Amino acid sequence: xADISAAPVKRMPRGMFREMTRNTxxxxxxxxxxxxxxxxxxxxxxxxxxxxxxxxxDSLSGPLPLANLYGYLREIRxxxxxxxxxxVLTMRSIAEEQKMGTLELLLTSPVRDWEIVLGKYIATLIxxxxxxxxxxxxxxxxxxxxxxxxxxxxxxxLGIALAGAMFLAIGILASSxxxxxxxxxxxxxxxxxxxxxxxxxxxxxxxxPGSAFVYISPRSHYDALVRGILDTGxxxxxxxxxxxxxxxATRSLESRRWR
Amino acid sequence: MIEVQNVSKFFGNYPAVEDVSFKVEKGEILGLLxxxxxxxxxxxxxxxxxxxxxxxxxxxxxxxILHDSMAARAAIGYLPETVPLYTDMTVREYLLFQAAIRxxxxxxxxxxxxxxxxxxxxxxxxxxxxxxxSKGFRQRVGIAQAIIHEPSxxxxxxxxxxxxxxxxxxxxxxxxxxxxxxxAVILSxxxxxxxxxVCGRVVIINEGRVIAEDTPANLALRLxxxxxxxxxxxxxxxxxxxxxxxxxGVTSIHRESFEGHSQYIVECxxxxxxxxxxxxxxxxxxxxxxxxxxxxxxxxxxxLELTTQEEA
Numbered sequence: 001x002a003d004i005s006a007a008p009v010k011r012m013p014r015g016m017f018r019e020m021t022r023n024t025x026x027x028x029x030x031x032x033x034x035x036x037x038x039x040x041x042x043x044x045x046x047x048x049x050x051x052x053x054x055x056x057x058d059s060l061s062g063p064l065p066l067a068n069l070y071g072y073l074r075e076i077r078x079x080x081x082x083x084x085x086x087x088v089l090t091m092r093s094i095a096e097e098q099k100m101g102t103l104e105l106l107l108t109s110p111v112r113d114w115e116i117v118l119g120k121y122i123a124t125l126i127x128x129x130x131x132x133x134x135x136x137x138x139x140x141x142x143x144x145x146x147x148x149x150x151x152x153x154x155x156x157x158l159g160i161a162l163a164g165a166m167f168l169a170i171g172i173l174a175s176s177x178x179x180x181x182x183x184x185x186x187x188x189x190x191x192x193x194x195x196x197x198x199x200x201x202x203x204x205x206x207x208x209p210g211s212a213f214v215y216i217s218p219r220s221h222y223d224a225l226v227r228g229i230l231d232t233g234x235x236x237x238x239x240x241x242x243x244x245x246x247x248x249a250t251r252s253l254e255s256r257r258w259r
Numbered sequence: 260m261i262e263v264q265n266v267s268k269f270f271g272n273y274p275a276v277e278d279v280s281f282k283v284e285k286g287e288i289l290g291l292l293x294x295x296x297x298x299x300x301x302x303x304x305x306x307x308x309x310x311x312x313x314x315x316x317x318x319x320x321x322x323x324i325l326h327d328s329m330a331a332r333a334a335i336g337y338l339p340e341t342v343p344l345y346t347d348m349t350v351r352e353y354l355l356f357q358a359a360i361r362x363x364x365x366x367x368x369x370x371x372x373x374x375x376x377x378x379x380x381x382x383x384x385x386x387x388x389x390x391x392x393s394k395g396f397r398q399r400v401g402i403a404q405a406i407i408h409e410p411s412x413x414x415x416x417x418x419x420x421x422x423x424x425x426x427x428x429x430x431x432x433x434x435x436x437x438x439x440x441x442x443a444v445i446l447s448x449x450x451x452x453x454x455x456x457v458c459g460r461v462v463i464i465n466e467g468r469v470i471a472e473d474t475p476a477n478l479a480l481r482l483x484x485x486x487x488x489x490x491x492x493x494x495x496x497x498x499x500x501x502x503x504x505x506x507x508g509v510t511s512i513h514r515e516s517f518e519g520h521s522q523y524i525v526e527c528x529x530x531x532x533x534x535x536x537x538x539x540x541x542x543x544x545x546x547x548x549x550x551x552x553x554x555x556x557x558x559x560x561x562x563l564e565l566t567t568q569e570e571a
Contacts, residue, residue: 019362022359023359023360026356026359026360027360030345030356033348033352034345034347034348037347037348038347100343100344100345100346101339101341101342101343102343102344102345103343104304104309104339104343105337105339105343105357105404106360107308107309108307108308108309108332108335108337109332109357109360109361110329110330110332110333110360110361110362111360112329257309257310257311
């Protein structure tokens with residue numbers, strides 16, 4: 001084992017980078033294992049696969065199946081599902097560590113605060129992407145029996161993947177603010193619904209501030225991707241919000257020391 | 260190995276710890292003794308870098324806990340008061356995770372796991388879920404995680420709290436064996452006999468301040484010899500005062516008159532207990548000794564609040 005791990009190490013910048021990835025990896029791995037020792041992960045997985053399967057069947061049963069597949073209805077359904085899932089998958093993350101006192105060990109071990117946040121985030125992301133990958137079975141099935149336009153399907157999936165990444169990051173942030181899982185979940189849902197429906201503000205504000213609200217809301221960005229528009233701005237939006245949320249979560253974790 | 264210098268910690272305006280300084284050297288086991296709520300846990304949390312102090316500095320193994328935090332933290336093994344465990348992990352999973360985040364190299368993790376499990380005698384329980392272990396065994400898992408990376412500094416917050424008496428004895432001898440060599444150990448407790456059994460030196464904390472620092476034996480000595488005695492004596496004040504002054508070891512006398520008798524506060528030098536002599540003098544002169552008691556010193560008051568006997 002020593003020989004195998006020693007070889008690539010020499011090519012890497014020694015020391016810090018290696019130690020950082022190592023810490024993050026240790027936390028990610030621990031979190032992933034924790035998912036599978038709890039019934040919650042299985043429940044979420046089964047529910048997710050079942051509901052997306054239903055979405056798929058439903059989208060094929062309309063008069064214009066292919067046009068319907070990534071139509072407006074499908075968009076809000078998916079988002080609702082991913083949004084609730086994001087809250088459920090992340091609510092324990094930091095809140096539970098605080099409640100059980102294990103956060104004290106994490107924060108006194110030679111691991112940086114952002115490594116803790118990132119490690120936990122990557123674990124939820126891997127879990128979510130694994131489920132998302134499973135649902136790709138449906139469009140692939142469609143491809144076998146028909147010839148759908150795969151472009152919007154891929155960008156749609158990219159949209160869900162990016163929105164999910166953002167939702168999970170906000171979930172981690174909410175979980176870092178409290179030591180109560182339920183509070184964390186409700187807070188996540190509150191923030192996400194709030195952000196999502198912010199676009200409605202355009203209706204009664206209008207003008208530049210109105211379009212600013214539309215921009216802040218993830219809806220328009222997601223919508224573009226689902227309609228098959230590979231817009232760099234939208235991708236940048238999701239990545240920016242994700243990174244910001246993780247950054248604030250790190251700060252919030254840090255501030256726990258002062259409380 | 261541990262240098263605590265003028266450390267204070269305020270929660271709002273409330274001083275949890277005020278101007279605390281002490282050192283722990285290599286090979287030493289220091290006991291942080293104090294009643295509940297004295298600030299012991301806060302001091303432990305400051306040393307381990309969990310809570311930053313409001314003012315003052317802490318150095319662990321030569322590294323400042325705030326400015327060189329990673330290096331300082333890497334040198335510490337820490338057992339908080341409530342043992343922080345992931346109850347859905349097995350002992351093995353938990354200890355391997357702790358080893359990983361504490362920087363034990365991959366190829367040494369297995370060996371270290373075997374070693375610590377042997378040290379805390381958990382051999383038969385490595386693959387048991389922590390949630391199924393008894394309190395005493397969980398405590399051992401806690402100690403095991405604190406030593407898995409062979410830290411040069413060990414911080415144990417109330418390590419024997421809430422476990423049964425037989426395991427308490429075992430845990431203490433375990434802690435004794437962990438000290439010594441190149442390691443510095445600091446443990447907090449509110450149990451008086453525990454420090455004399457385990458620690459080489461004691462720092463006594465009360466209301467966030469250090470009120471004494473000594474070896475357990477010396478502290479016990481200081482405690483037995485009350486240095487202030489208050490006595491109510493009926494008799495001619497001048498003669499009484501003169502007689503008391505002649506008692507060997509007496510350094511000062513304060514008198515306060517009441518109706519029919521006077522109260523004398525007699526101070527004796529360290530190591531002198533003048534109570535017996537005082538009683539003899541009063542009786543020999545035919546005066547009335549109405550009451551006599553050793554005056555409470557701060558140190559003593561603290562000791563009264565400590566648990567002096569084992570709960571069994």
